[in-house]
Amino acid sequence: MNKTLRKAVIAGNWKMNMTPSQTTALINEMKPLVADADCEVVLCVPFVDIAAAIEAAKGSNIKIGAENVHFKASGAFTGEISADMLKETGVEYVVVGHSERRQYFGETDQTVNLRSLAAIKAGLKPIICVGETLEQRELGYTETLLKYQTKMALTNVSAEELKNVVIAYEPVWAIGTGVTATADQADEGNGYVRAAIAEAYGADVAETVTIQYGGSMNAANAAELVSKVNVDGGLIGGASLKAADFSIIVKAASEQK
Numbered sequence: 635m636n637k638t639l640r641k642a643v644i645a646g647n648w649k650m651n652m653t654p655s656q657t658t659a660l661i662n663e664m665k666p667l668v669a670d671a672d673c674e675v676v677l678c679v680p681f682v683d684i685a686a687a688i689e690a691a692k693g694s695n696i697k698i699g700a701e702n703v704h705f706k707a708s709g710a711f712t713g714e715i716s717a718d719m720l721k722e723t724g725v726e727y728v729v730v731g732h733s734e735r736r737q738y739f740g741e742t743d744q745t746v747n748l749r750s751l752a753a754i755k756a757g758l759k760p761i762i763c764v765g766e767t768l769e770q771r772e773l774g775y776t777e778t779l780l781k782y783q784t785k786m787a788l789t790n791v792s793a794e795e796l797k798n799v800v801i802a803y804e805p806v807w808a809i810g811t812g813v814t815a816t817a818d819q820a821d822e823g824n825g826y827v828r829a830a831i832a833e834a835y836g837a838d839v840a841e842t843v844t845i846q847y848g849g850s851m852n853a854a855n856a857a858e859l860v861s862k863v864n865v866d867g868g869l870i871g872g873a874s875l876k877a878a879d880f881s882i883i884v885k886a887a888s889e890q891k
């Protein structure tokens with residue numbers, strides 16, 4: 635196990651929050667606070683905020699991401715956004731398969747895979763989310779489910795392409811609930827994801843893949859979570875809407891080597 639083989643990525647997921655003007659203000663507040671980060675800093679924002687976010691982040695170390703992408707290149711899909719459209723805006727990352735998309739918008743393991751492939755083809759870096767519900771955890775399916783979701787999401791993704799993929803382990807029961815997985819639970823879940831990648835691509839490849847933890851990560855618990863060997867940063871919801879909190883999380887990840 636060698637953490638130095640992979641880059642920690644701290645990514646905010648703003649979900650359905652912030653207007654374009656609020657986006658400009660928040661990023662301007664964040665920029666100086668994260669300027670000396672020693673990890674990748676990403677903000678994934680609503681589609682309509684992307685232009686404002688790219689403009690505000692210009693010249694800084696903050697990368698911008700989207701929160702979803704359609705799997706088709708173009709066509710009659712009213713209301714959807716393609717990977718090429720995103721790429722042209724200057725977005726570098728895109729969240730794929732978030733549990734809220736799975737839960738409320740019919741996202742399946744197959745469409746997660748198709749969206750990931752579309753993102754990769756367009757030169758975007760997908761942040762692919764996997765995670766078990768409380769019921770699945772209590773039934774003892776966590777390992778099986780995480781391995782299944784990971785392998786399904788990565789179907790037809792080559793080892794070369796995997797270099798531009800981030801996986802986020804997000805236990806559904808910890809998202810937006812204030813209930814954080816313990817650092818050991820996070821490490822274990824991330825370890826299952828890494829084991830699935832090792833089964834599919836070999837242990838050497840698995841060692842190089844960035845696997846984040848997500849689910850109520852905040853300024854108070856980030857340092858312990860990111861200290862775990864399998865936890866390479868985080869996907870942050872609520873705490874990414876506050877500049878001070880987000881910058882503390884970025885600092886915690888920067889100090890982990």
Ligand code: PGA
Pocket residue numbers: 647804808809810811812848849850851869870871872873
């Ligand atoms: P949370 O969300 O930090 O608000 O729990 C995390 C996520 O959904 O990515």
